[in-house]
Amino acid sequence: MVLACHNLKKAFLEQVIVKNGSFHIEEHEKAALVGLNGAGKSTILKMIMREIPADDGEIILAKGKTIGYLAQHQALLSGNTIYQEVESAKADLIQMETQLRRLEEEMQKKSGEELEQLLHTYHKLSAAFERADGYAYKSEIVGVLKGLGFAETEFDKCVDNLSGGQKTRVALGKLLLTKPDILLLDEPTNHLDLNSIAWLETYLSNYPGAVLLVSHDRYFINRVVTKVIEIEFGEIMMFNGNYSEFAEKKKLIREAKLKEYLNQQQEIRHQEEVIRKLRSFNREKSIRRAESREKMLDKMDRIEKPLEHHAELKLHLEPTVISGNDVLRVEGLGKSFGTHTLFQNINFEIKRGEHVAVIGDNGTGKTTLLKILNEVIPADHGTFTLGSNVHIGYYDQEHHVLHMEKTIFEEISDDYPSLTNTEIRNTLAAFLFTGEDVFKRIGDLSGGERGRVSLAKLMLSEANFLILDEPTNHLDIASKEILEQALNNYTGTVLYVSHDRYFINQTATRILDLVNQSFVNYIGNYDYYLEKKEELTAAYTESAAQTDASSEETASESKLDWQAQKELQAKERKRQNDLKKLEEKIQKLEEASAKLDEELAKPEYAMNSKKLMDITNEKAEIDTKLWDLYEQWESLAE
Structure with a gap:
């Protein structure tokens, strides 16, 4: 677990944001915090970041873990260019790279023992630089900036002169490149076009750390998260799954609660009618029976009616005149x-x-x-x-x-x-x-x-x-x-x-x-658009080539590139599927091996040599299979 919030309470005067809310985020988990406007989603993120205090409760970030936060609005006034601002996320690698260049210069001037010491330092620093993927950081910066919709011609623009939306994109790029253990993102898809949103989906889905995001983009939530945390009427509930699964579960829970409430109300009305009728008989026995029912009714645990959001838009659109076809x-x-x-x-x-x-x-x-x-x-x-x-x-x-x-x-x-x-x-x-x-x-x-x-x-x-x-x-x-x-x-x-x-x-x-x-x-x-986009774009490109002889060769090359890309994508999908199947087999065998270890440790088998031999042989057979599977996995992973 990388982040835990226990019994959070927060109110602004009479407006209760959260009454007694708890949730947690596991390592590598991708979660969305959802709720109506004004429900307190951004407030919860700010409490986690200690920007505003909670009235009560506990917020725990796992020891040694780092956290990064993207607010909705950014006020970048650093004087840097877009590239320089994002590049500052890699300051430690840049410093290491500068040291390496300095060491290279010094080694040209030294000899003997001094050179040996410099070489030792250089190899040690070089290995650390390589482990941190230092040789790829520049291409990583360019990839993130392009993914977020910046053209290379814009890299030299000063961030001070950017619009609010552009500044937010720069801040997001910088945050992604710092790679904290948990990302808190408040409306990260604002100011992004469809291609950039699709890129961000892929990036976050493959992100090695955990992610907690606030977004109204249901398609984005669907494709990224595996857990939904809802805040409603000051209460916090957790649901496993993406947004569609959450919406379906929420609907079923609400229907079940409402049905339970209505059934109880019907039973209460029935009992009250029976009590009224018994009392109307005005006999000692009937009055005693009525009193007995009243006591039972008083002891009944009353179900509260599920709360509803009465403040909903009431939108009805209808033309008064029918247009022509x-x-x-x-x-x-x-x-x-x-x-x-x-x-x-x-x-x-x-x-x-x-x-x-x-x-x-x-x-x-x-x-x-x-x-x-x-x-x-x-x-x-x-x-x-x-x-x-x-x-x-x-x-x-x-x-x-x-x-x-x-x-x-x-x-x-x-x-x-x-x-x-x-x-x-x-x-x-x-x-x-x-x-x-x-x-x-x-x-x-x-x-x-x-x-x-x-x-x-x-x-x-x-x-x-x-x-x-x-x-x-x-x-x-x-x-x-x-x-x-x-x-x-x-x-x-x-x-x-x-x-x-x-x-x-x-x-x-x-x-x-x-x-x-x-x-x-x-x-x-x-x-449908996603399904047909590649097919129609290729056809469109080919058609354009036929009408413009000068571009025929280019269009043909584009089509070949596209086909080659499709083949590569198909091979990659097969590789990923094979890896997944292998991992599932490995997990089952590892679980079986662990169970056999437990069997071997049981006292009742200590004197039963035949049973111990059978278990040992079975475990050896499993371990042999595991060894083969590990080799297959390593080969595929390469």
Whole structure:
């Protein structure tokens, strides 16, 4: 066990964060801390890091273990470049490398005994440097930076001038390279594109230490963790498995508790009715029987009703007018900023009822495309045409459609003057704005609160074509699930940009992948996209080669590279499967050998030479098999 939290208690005035919570993280374990916004996830991480004190309880980090923490917001002002900042995680290796170079220079000038001493020191330091993988640290730095979405041309940028999201990525890269025994990560996928998130999944899954992460990215949690720790109503519960398994277990537990509670309530009502009836007979025997039942009822252990989150979004989207079958036609669309071309000659159509997700790397122009379709900015060339009776409802991740100087109430009442005060308050209450909250200025709201106002306006718009830019940003998991259900029940058309793969998987019927300044079309959800991506990308590359004779040779080489890569991947998968099977066999035989050792130690066999001989022979046979398996494993591991 690398980290243990026992009987944690924490409250801010009357707000109880955790009542009496306990959990632990084993070595090499990957765990997620989940809960609604405001449940206290980040607070727990800060308590573990001693940034804020717990009111009571104990936090234990195993002796000699190191811990690393990534907060949601970073304030890097070191004056370093991106590369220098991340490279500082390898300061000990850099120092060793400098010593080695110095020793090499000195050895050229020395001879005899002095040279022998220098050689001894050099070999010792060189061995330590090699054990620490010192010869690969530079390529490791480059790999991590590229994995987190930084191009080599950006390595020399000063961290002081980076955006908040870029600083967080730099801090994450630096933390990963320090390789602590346990990583605490607060929303690590924020500010990462899909490729970077996929890279981080693989990195964390193979990370030699333990990981405790807070994330609203359910797809990411599913692929990384083997344990989910939930904080709800100040209580902490642990569940083995990934997010999907946790959600299913949680649902079953809740249903069982509710059923148990309802059954007991039914029994209580039945007993109370029987007691009332017995008393109504007004006979001595019937009254004694009623009193006996009352005593039994008083002794009954009452089951508390399972708590519910009443503060949930109530989102219902439905168009008032049905659009024509052709909703949107885009022809030859292109956009550049200066010499940087985002996309060119884009063509696609959207039909009524389709739910289309636009995906792609950061900076490829996804949000720009939505802004063009909403006439926020113009295209450089090309056209787009809306079908008949198409009415757009736009959700902007930067919330430019909101007026920062207005109150929440004014934002709704000014756009929908026909609504009464009561109707406006009821609508806002459905989006968790009650009482005096409705008079808060939009400019004073958090990102999540502004998102809820935008969703409220979207619901009231009754549009039949929703264009959404990162609609799940700042939403907790429960709110995301409510939005997913609302979109799946929506009979209109949806076009959206999102990095939330779980959300895409639940809501998309089609995916447009913006890659190499053009779209690749996938008819299906995110799982389908992953399945077909390599196949369609290869076909797309081959098709492009046929239309451009000058690139035919390059395309052919790409295809060969791809096929070779697939063969290598298949061989590697087979090797890993064989290793796993061998390890399972070894474990079974080692367990059998250990049991035989226990048998040999039993006093009752001390004088039974035949039994001892049988056990010894069986153990020798197992040990021989183990020896062969060890050799096979070593060969495969190489």
